[in-house]
Amino acid sequence: MIIGIPKEIKNNENRVALTPAGVAEFKKNGHSIYVQASAGENSGFSDKAYADAGAEILPTIADVYSIAEMIIKVKEPIASEYPLIKKDQLLFTYFHFASSESLTHAMIERQAVCLAYETVEKTDRSLPLLVPMSEVAGRMSIQEGAKYLEKPLKGKGILLGGVPGVAPAKVLVLGGGIVGTQAAKMAAGFGAQVTIMDVSLARLRYLSDVMPANVTTVMSNHYNICEAIAQTDLVIGAVLIPGAKAPHLITRDMLKLMSPGTVVVDVAVDQGGCIETCTPTTHENPTFIIDDIVHYCVANMPGAVPYTSTLALTNATLPYALQLANKGWKKACVENEELKKGLNVANGKIVYKGVADAWGLPFNDVETVLQNELQLN
Structure with missing residues (x-):
């Protein structure tokens, strides 16, 4: 198969979808790899490193899209890329369709095959291609939150861990999954007083067992959230x-319960956000203030630490990408349930229910679409 690796052009997105080591694996399996010039530069990988691994370097993004049967990316295509996408072209990347109606319609119109990292799912319901970036984003959320609590950045002027004789900051983490667990661990490591909420009692029991003593677990419901945010700094x-879209656990009206200078970091913003007032921002302009509350809503947080993020992402995506290249997307999705769940759009049809429901569009059963595609061959 012909694989294309374009340079990411989303604002301040410094990651790249494949390392030179990944290129070498594709070459070993008999595939051709085309990498856009300087695609890996911001992640610390030179064009020479890719060429030495067996890739051919192409000068423009249009060249890469034009030649490739499968495009491997990090973030969803942006508007300037839409016209470059060809019918039947396989795109393997983070899409988060449920947060972008325009992207959804664009991919339907281009009749692309869109396999989304974020919905590839194992039998135990874990999301193997979301985990590494969730780990990065969860840890970064505390790093960024601690920074924006500083007074020159309009925060309360509180040191996250306090000092002897002065109480540490209070941190509330909504959600006990990968992001929330990593955030709570980091905040606890700083010395903050941490509360983590989740709707699963089993998950709270687990977190209570593994977290340090300065982390408290609380059942997530509207009453408890209102009680907690009145005392929380971050x-x-x-x-x-x-x-699918994340639910709004904190509404606009609830901001008045928080004290001025409180910082909110919505790591779920690329999937619609769980805080109503959060809208996606960029690393260039990461924050805004509503009702004296500092909102940090960068949709691609791991892009700020691209070396770590690129290595972590490639470690997770490469085995799946190789299956797609070795077998073709149809056979790979039939044989691998995890990849099948990653299919969101296939040749003009939505095959992932959460996306169809988000925008009120027709849903097509993935099994039927796959069987029809295989019969056409």
């Missing part, structure tokens, strides 16, 4: 419903 939104 709120981390870490709620995910695979392939």
